[in-house]
Structures are given as C-alpha cells and as structure tokens.
Amino acid sequence: MNDTTIVVSGLRKRFGSTTALDGMSFAVQPGQVTGFVGPNGAGKSTTMRVILGLDAADEGTALIGGRPYRSLRRPLCHVGSLLDAGALQPSRTARNHLLWLAHSQGLTARRVDAVIEQAGLRAVARRRAGGFSLGMRQRLGIAAALLGDPPALMLDEPFNGMDPEGIVWMRGFLRSLAAQGRAVLVSSHLMSELQDTADHVVVAGRGKVIADASVAQLLAAASGDRVTLRTTAPSAAAVLAQAGATVTVTGPDTLTVSGLAAGAVVALLSAGAVPFSEVSAHRATLEDAYLELTRDAVEFRAAAPEVAR
Amino acid sequence: MTSGTVTRDRTAAGAGRDGFARVLRAEWTKFRTVRGWAVGTLVAVAAIVGLGLLPGLQGSCGKQGPASTCTLPVGPGGQEVSDSFFFVHQPLAGDGSITVRMTSLTGLLPAGSAGPRGPAGSPGPAGPAGPGTGEEMRAGLAPWTKAGLIVKASTQLGSAYAAVMVTGSHGVRMQDDYVHDTAGPPGTVTPAAPRWLRLTRAGDTLTGAASADGTHWTTIGSAHLAGLPSTVQAGLFTASPQYVEAIGAAGASTGPSQATAAFDHLDRQGTWPANAWTGEKIGGADNAGPLERGGFDQSGGGFTVTGSGDIAPAVSGAAGLGTTITQTLAGTFAGLLLVVVVATMFITAEYRRGLIRTTLAASPRRGRVLAAKALVLGAVTALAGLAAAAVVVTFGQRILRGNGVYVHPATALTEVRLIAGTAALLAVAAVLALAIGAALRRSTVAVTAVIVVIVLPYLLSISVLPAGAARWLLRITPAAGFAVQQSAASYPQVSNLYTPADGYFPLAPWTGFAVLCAWTALALAVAAFLLRRRDA
Numbered sequence: 001m002n003d004t005t006i007v008v009s010g011l012r013k014r015f016g017s018t019t020a021l022d023g024m025s026f027a028v029q030p031g032q033v034t035g036f037v038g039p040n041g042a043g044k045s046t047t048m049r050v051i052l053g054l055d056a057a058d059e060g061t062a063l064i065g066g067r068p069y070r071s072l073r074r075p076l077c078h079v080g081s082l083l084d085a086g087a088l089q090p091s092r093t094a095r096n097h098l099l100w101l102a103h104s105q106g107l108t109a110r111r112v113d114a115v116i117e118q119a120g121l122r123a124v125a126r127r128r129a130g131g132f133s134l135g136m137r138q139r140l141g142i143a144a145a146l147l148g149d150p151p152a153l154m155l156d157e158p159f160n161g162m163d164p165e166g167i168v169w170m171r172g173f174l175r176s177l178a179a180q181g182r183a184v185l186v187s188s189h190l191m192s193e194l195q196d197t198a199d200h201v202v203v204a205g206r207g208k209v210i211a212d213a214s215v216a217q218l219l220a221a222a223s224g225d226r227v228t229l230r231t232t233a234p235s236a237a238a239v240l241a242q243a244g245a246t247v248t249v250t251g252p253d254t255l256t257v258s259g260l261a262a263g264a265v266v267a268l269l270s271a272g273a274v275p276f277s278e279v280s281a282h283r284a285t286l287e288d289a290y291l292e293l294t295r296d297a298v299e300f301r302a303a304a305p306e307v308a309r
Numbered sequence: 310m311t312s313g314t315v316t317r318d319r320t321a322a323g324a325g326r327d328g329f330a331r332v333l334r335a336e337w338t339k340f341r342t343v344r345g346w347a348v349g350t351l352v353a354v355a356a357i358v359g360l361g362l363l364p365g366l367q368g369s370c371g372k373q374g375p376a377s378t379c380t381l382p383v384g385p386g387g388q389e390v391s392d393s394f395f396f397v398h399q400p401l402a403g404d405g406s407i408t409v410r411m412t413s414l415t416g417l418l419p420a421g422s423a424g425p426r427g428p429a430g431s432p433g434p435a436g437p438a439g440p441g442t443g444e445e446m447r448a449g450l451a452p453w454t455k456a457g458l459i460v461k462a463s464t465q466l467g468s469a470y471a472a473v474m475v476t477g478s479h480g481v482r483m484q485d486d487y488v489h490d491t492a493g494p495p496g497t498v499t500p501a502a503p504r505w506l507r508l509t510r511a512g513d514t515l516t517g518a519a520s521a522d523g524t525h526w527t528t529i530g531s532a533h534l535a536g537l538p539s540t541v542q543a544g545l546f547t548a549s550p551q552y553v554e555a556i557g558a559a560g561a562s563t564g565p566s567q568a569t570a571a572f573d574h575l576d577r578q579g580t581w582p583a584n585a586w587t588g589e590k591i592g593g594a595d596n597a598g599p600l601e602r603g604g605f606d607q608s609g610g611g612f613t614v615t616g617s618g619d620i621a622p623a624v625s626g627a628a629g630l631g632t633t634i635t636q637t638l639a640g641t642f643a644g645l646l647l648v649v650v651v652a653t654m655f656i657t658a659e660y661r662r663g664l665i666r667t668t669l670a671a672s673p674r675r676g677r678v679l680a681a682k683a684l685v686l687g688a689v690t691a692l693a694g695l696a697a698a699a700v701v702v703t704f705g706q707r708i709l710r711g712n713g714v715y716v717h718p719a720t721a722l723t724e725v726r727l728i729a730g731t732a733a734l735l736a737v738a739a740v741l742a743l744a745i746g747a748a749l750r751r752s753t754v755a756v757t758a759v760i761v762v763i764v765l766p767y768l769l770s771i772s773v774l775p776a777g778a779a780r781w782l783l784r785i786t787p788a789a790g791f792a793v794q795q796s797a798a799s800y801p802q803v804s805n806l807y808t809p810a811d812g813y814f815p816l817a818p819w820t821g822f823a824v825l826c827a828w829t830a831l832a833l834a835v836a837a838f839l840l841r842r843r844d845a
Contacts, residue, residue, distance in 0.1 A: 052670045055844040070673040073328055081670055087663035089343055096342035104335035104671040106327070144667070 004151040010060035020046045022207035035198030036187040042204040044187040080145030081154040085137035090130025119143035134161025152183040191290035218289045226258040231276035239272045332681040349651040353644035354697040360640025361701025368714035379715040382467030384487040393592030393618025394548035395603035401543040405579015406509035413571040419564030420445035450477035454549040456570030458508040471532040473517030483517035485532035490802040493529035547616030561627040573611040626811030631715025633796045635812035637705025649742035657752040690739040694732035730793030744832035771810040780815040787828045792821025
C-alpha cells in the first residue's frame with residue numbers, strides 16, 4: 001500500500017451568515033481508521049464535500065496524496081467515498097448503478113461483480129435500488145466506494161440505518177480495509193459507534209478541529225481522576241467542594257467528583273460524617289471523552305445542572 | 310495493492326480524450342439503465358408515427374370516380390401552378406403587339422362566413438367538388454384579381470405566358486410564367502381614370518407597358534420566354550382568385566370570387582391570321598358553377614370579360630389545394646413533449662436524489678459531464694426522431710392521398726431535409742431541455758419551463774393565437790425550430806393565409822432552426838457556468 005493521505009488545512013467556508021468551516025485542519029493517515037466526530041453542524045459533511053471537490057472552500061486546501069481532488073483523472077481510484085446512501089436513481093438496479101460508476105473510471109463489469117461480492121450484495125444486485133432498506137443502500141454505497149480499489153476511503157455516517165448485525169459487519173469491514181493499508185476516514189455524530197473501530201479520532205466542533213488524537217490518548221485523558229460517588233446526603237457536595245473538588249450532579253443519588261482521588265474523597269466524607277453508599281473510580285468511555293471535548297462546541301446543549309464549587 | 314493503479318493513472322493523466330470517452334460511456338450507461346427514459350423515448354417515436362399515420366384529414370380527391378382525381382398543372386419552371394382564367398384570344402403569328410384601354414374592373418366576393426376551416430389544413434374548396442354555387446355574394450375585388458392582356462404559348466394548362474394587368478389592389482403588374490411578378494404604376498381602374506395596357510412580342514421577349522392616356526407609355530418590364538412558339542394565343546383575360554378571410558386565430562372562410570373588366574380601344578399590330586375572338590374558360594373544375602365559368606361580351610369596339618380563378622404558383626392551405634408533406638409531421642410536438650421531459654429528468658433526477666454529487670465525484674470536470682449528457686441525449690433523440698420522421702414522411706403522404714387529400718409533391722431533397730430536420734429539431738430541443746434542467750435543478754420547475762419555452766409557443770401558434778402574435782412567437786422563441794419542417798412555398802402575389810397551422814413559418818427552415826440552436830447554445834453556456842460555479 002502506498003502512503004496516500006487526505007490532508008486538509010485551514011479550510012474556511014461560509015454559507016451566507018453561517019460559518020460552516022472555520023479553519024478545519026487535519027490529516028488522515030494510511031493503515032488506520034480515523035473517526036471524524038462532532039455534533040450536527042460541526043462541519044463534517046461540508047469538509048468531506050470540500051475534499052471531494054463538490055463544494056469550494058473560501059480558504060484553505062484539501063489534498064489527496066498531495067493533489068487537489070479535481071485534478072485527479074480517475075478520482076475513484078484514489079478516494080472512494082460514500083456521502084449519502086440515498087443518492088441513487090430508484091429505478092436503476094444496484095449492479096447498473098455500479099456499472100455506470102465503473103465506466104466513468106474506465107473499469108470493467110468484472111470489477112463491479114467483485115465489489116458486489118465484497119459488500120455482500122450478490123443476492124440483490126439485479127434489484128432496483130429504490131426498494132433497498134437504508135442498510136442495503138449503505139452496503140451499495142460501500143461497494144461504490146470500493147470500485148476503484150482506492151488507497152483512501154471516506155464514509156459519511158456509514159452506520160446510519162444499519163441493524164446490529166450490519167453494524168458489526170461494518171466495523172469489521174472498516175478495520176479490514178485499514179489493515180490492508182488504506183487510509184479510512186469515517187464520520188459519525190455518535191462517538192460510541194466508533195468505540196471499537198477507530199484508531200484515531202478527529203473531533204470537530206463549530207467548523208474546526210477540537211481534538212486530534214489516538215483513541216488510547218483520548219480515553220486516558222478523559223478518565224482523568226474522576227470519582228463517582230453515591231450518596232443521598234445534601235452536605236456531601238459542599239464538603240468536597242470546600243476541599244477544592246469540582247462536583248457535578250449526575251443522577252438522583254450520584255455525584256461525579258473531579259480533582260480528588262477516590263481515597264481522598266473517602267477520607268473527607270468520613271471525617272465530615274457524611275453518609276455514602278459507594279465510591280468508585282470513574283471509567284471513561286469514548287463517548288465521555290467526546291462529550292467533554294465538545295461541551296463548549298455544542299451550540300444548543302441542554303443546560304447541565306452544575307453544583308457550585 | 311493500488312500503487313500500480315495510481316501509477317497507471319498518472320501516465321494517463323494527459324489523455325484528455327480518453328477521459329471524455331469514459332464520461333460519455335458512463336452517461337450512456339446511465340441513460341439506458343433507467344427503463345422510464347428508454348420507454349419515454351420510444352413512446353415519443355410512437356406518438357410521432359401514430360399522429361402522422363392516423364390523420365383525421367379526409368379529402369375528396371379520387372373519391373368520386375376517376376374524374377375526381379386531383380392534379381395540378383405544372384408550369385415551365387417545374388412547379389405546380391394554378392392556370393385558371395377566362396381567355397378571349399386569337400392566334401398571333403410572329404412578332405406583334407396588342408394595346409387596349411381598360412375602363413372598369415368590378416367584382417363579386419363571397420359574403421363571408423362560409424364556415425370555419427379546421428386548423429389542420431383541410432383541402433381547399435377549389436377541388437373538383439365545385440363549391441361556391443348559389444352562395445351569397447357581395448360586391449368587391451380580391452386584392453389579386455387580375456384583368457388585362459396576355460400572350461400565352463397555347464391554351465394548354467401550365468404553358469408559358471406573359472401578361473400585363475390591372476389588379477384589385479396591387480396596381481398594374483407585369484407577370485410571366487406563374488412565379489415572376491413586376492410592379493407597374495399603382496392604382497386601380499375607374500371609368501373616370503381608365504388605364505391603357507400594351508403587350509409586345511419580339512422573338513422570345515415580351516414587353517409590358519402601361520399608360521394613363523394612351524400617349525405617354527411606361528415600360529413595366531420584359532419577360533424572356535425561351536422556346537415560345539412562333540404562333541401564340543394572345544388577347545384579353547380576367548381572373549379572380551379564391552378569396553380567403555381569417556376567422557379567429559386558425560379558422561378561415563374561403564370562396565371563389567369573380568371579376569368583370571371592361572375594355573375598349575383594342576388595337577393589334579402584326580399578323581393575326583384568324584381575325585376573330587374566341588372566349589374560353591381555361592382550367593378550373595369541369596363541373597364549376599356559373600360564377601367560376603365566366604364569359605365575355607363583344608359589342609361595338611368594346612369587350613366585357615368576366616372570369617374567376619388565378620394564374621399563379623399553386624399553394625396549399627386556405628387559398629389553395631390540399632396540404633404538404635409537413636402535415637405528416639403534425640405529431641412532432643407530442644414526441645417533442647416527451648423527449649424534453651426525459652431530457653430534463655436526465656439531469657434533474659440526479660439533483661433530486663443527490664446523485665449529482667456521486668456523478669461529479671466520479672467526474673470532477675463538470676463541463677465534460679454536461680457535454681457527455683448532451684451528446685448522449687442528442688444522439689438518442691436524433692436517432693429516435695430520424696426513425697419516426699422517416700416513417701411518417703414516407704408512409705404518411707401515401708395514407709393522406711389514400712384518404713383523398715391532395716398532398717403537394719416534394720422533392721427527395723425536401724423529404725430528406727424534413728426527416729433530418731425533424732431529428733435535429735428533437736435532438737437540439739432535448740439538449741436545450743437538459744441545459745434548462747441543469748440550470749434550474751428542480752424537476753417540476755425545469756420541466757414546466759422547458760414546456761413553456763419550447764412546446765407551448767408552437768401549440769399556441771398553430772391553434773389559438775392571432776397570426777401576428779403567432780409569427781412573432783415563431784420568430785423569437787425556441788419553437789422557431791419547427792420551421793425546419795416546412796415544405797410549402799409562399800408567394801406575395803398569392804393571397805393565402807400563410808399560417809403556421811398550414812405549415813407556413815415566418816422564418817426559413819434553417820433560419821428557424823438556427824434560432825433554436827442559438828437558444829440552446831446560450832442555455833448550455835449558462836448551465837455550464839452555473840454547474841462549475843455552484844456547490845454541488
């Protein structure tokens with residue numbers, strides 16, 4: 001596998017008064033799955049459209065192996081993409097959809113049959129795509145992305161509409177593509193979908209990158225030194241806050257404490273004779289890490305009740 | 310695994326033509342794999358063929374025995390002509406001249422409202438049925454009522470002639486061999502202001518002159534009638550053509566008219582061996598009524614000649630006989646309607662589903678995508694149009710003739726032009742529809758716009774619009790392209806309703822087609838600009 005990468009730098013784009021991209025920069029490395037996450041409106045889809053030369057950025061560049069997409073002669077042999085699984089002519093069969101795409105790249109029908117097999121579509125290849133479930137359309141989209149056997153793949157929300165079995169298949173499939181040395185960029189607004197798939201995560205918010213790190217790094221940072229405390233005593237929060245901890249109410253009898261180790265929490269509560277039922281070190285999920293990172297970037301989030309320190 | 314692919318691609322980067330061939334092939338695959346589009350194109354062919362081969366037109370030619378067969382005389386120039394008038398003549402041997410004073414020209418016109426004609430151009434009533442008898446008449450002259458002097462090779466229909474005449478409202482004219490017309494002094498004739506006419510033969514040359522007083526003469530023009538026999542028939546004539554009045558936008562009332570001219574001071578020079586006048590109705594239907602038969606009266610030095618008919622090129626439609634092969638292509642609009650809808654959807658369906666992004670991601674050079682789509686549509690539509698037009702032009706005229714409708718014969722070249730022109734009309738209109746679809750992007754909006762600019766102006770022009778508005782629309786809208794289908798010639802010296810409904814367009818065939826092409830080029834340029842500039 002060659003080392004084709006997708007590199008975006010300093011992308012800016014406005015739609016009227018809305019800033020869609022505000023200096024988006026990141027790189028997608030070969031041989032791994034890069035998750036591209038962020039809340040709706042973070043600019044993920046716009047970034048992907050700019051990479052594919054569909055939308056023009058006001059500023060900045062997006063390069064595929066060092067070249068702008070629009071200069072590629074057979075672009076599907078460089079980057080396979082799936083933006084919208086519903087982008088199909090309903091009366092055209094799955095195979096014919098792939099066939100015209102193949103013809104546009106100078107590829108043959110044999111290649112079409114190969115990707116049909118790869119995406120598990122053989123049984124429905126000669127059916128009209130209009131009758132496909134969203135999950136089937138996602139598979140067809142994946143097949144289209146694989147047509148040119150590209151060293152880089154870019155998939156926008158590929159898990160959408162997939163049943164649990166499909167999600168498991170998709171995760172395995174993405175990992176196998178990365179294992180073949182391809183650069184795989186997968187967007188999602190649900191970090192949990194990427195938990196067992198992505199090796200690297202680019203978190204976007206308000207048109208720019210908030211975090212760009214490996215999954216391992218993110219999880220370590222997010223877990224931090226937080227402690228989950230189960231108590232019904234109203235004085236618990238005040239006691240801990242006085243000691244310099246940040247206390248958040250996360251349930252009817254649950255507080256999340258950061259800034260103090262579990263042992264210190266137990267010591268403080270015991271000293272203050274505050275009753276509690278459980279103290280445990282917090283285990284962060286990728287979702288937690290994401291929520292933490294995007295807290296400021298989410299434009300319309302519910303006001304979280306936060307106890308004064 | 311794909312490093313090889315990338316290397317191969319880099320070497321192929323310069324091969325632009327290969328790149329376009331790939332886009333072209335992809336667009337062709339796209340077109341043929343949507344059944345609705347293929348079916349729509351086939352239905353378009355079926356509509357053109359169906360409407361062309363199942364015409365509602367019925368005529369009487371050949372339907373009432375062998376005597377009812379419709380034929381038109383053929384003039385010296387090879388074209389079909391009308392040769393019907395009242396002729397008071399005697400032979401003139403060799404060179405000579407004839408001079409006469411005309412003192413009045415009066416006539417009768419149909420009282421009007423003889424019943425509307427259908428817009429499809431049913432055969433004119435000048436056919437052998439001999440209508441017009443017993444119809445109410447009113448006094449008046451048709452604009453091209455003609456009376457004066459004529460020298461004719463023989464009394465055979467379609468033979469060469471030259472004439473100098475006073476007309477109903479076009480002044481004095483010199484005409485020869487049916488199609489040539491030269492204007493002389495204006496004005497008509499009254500007893501208070503008579504008009505002198507003179508026609509002189511010198512070899513093959515006939516010269517016409519007019520005078521207000523018989524002393525001061527003005528030469529109007531000369532005609533060279535090659536191969537004119539040494540003895541010709543010369544004398545006085547009167548003709549008054551089929552009178553046409555438009556009723557509403559597409560209807561017409563027609564009926565025969567009649568004129569009477571009074572002459573005196575007849576003077577002959579040269580050798581006139583018979584020395585006696587014969588009055589004879591030339592041409593026209595055998596069973597014509599008294600109005601069309603005419604007659605003459607000679608008393609003292611004066612003549613009164615009454616006649617009907619015309620000496621002119623034959624036309625189709627209201628004032629003439631029958632129709633043209635253009636009639637067989639009457640269903641083109643229906644085929645065009647389907648073709649432009651398919652052509653518009655060929656791009657707007659991609660916008661509707663977001664498929665355009667897939668297309669442009671596969672082929673980032675957007676101008677090429679538009680060009681490939683235009684080529685595919687143009688080629689498919691042209692082939693469909695070619696097949697449909699070839700069938701109806703070939704077989705449609707046979708069916709019309711079988712129905713007793715007189716169809717003016719067309720040259721092979723004209724038939725080829727109509728067939729190829731129809732194919733080109735459909736193909737270019739399809740590309741125009743594609744361009745409008747690419748610019749507007751939404752199916753319903755684009756399809757509506759396409760029908761409004763291409764099909765509607767044509768349909769309105771041949772149905773409800775007044776002639777002025779119709780001609781204006783068919784000059785400036787893309788519907789001007791329908792002109793490529795016309796096969797009838799129009800003549801200023803023949804009064805007729807030269808309407809689009811009868812196959813007469815305001816622009817010449819290829820000029821009208823060029824208007825459509827200009828609109829298409831403009832729309833394509835705008836579409837290409839927008840496609841490149843806008844986010845997909």
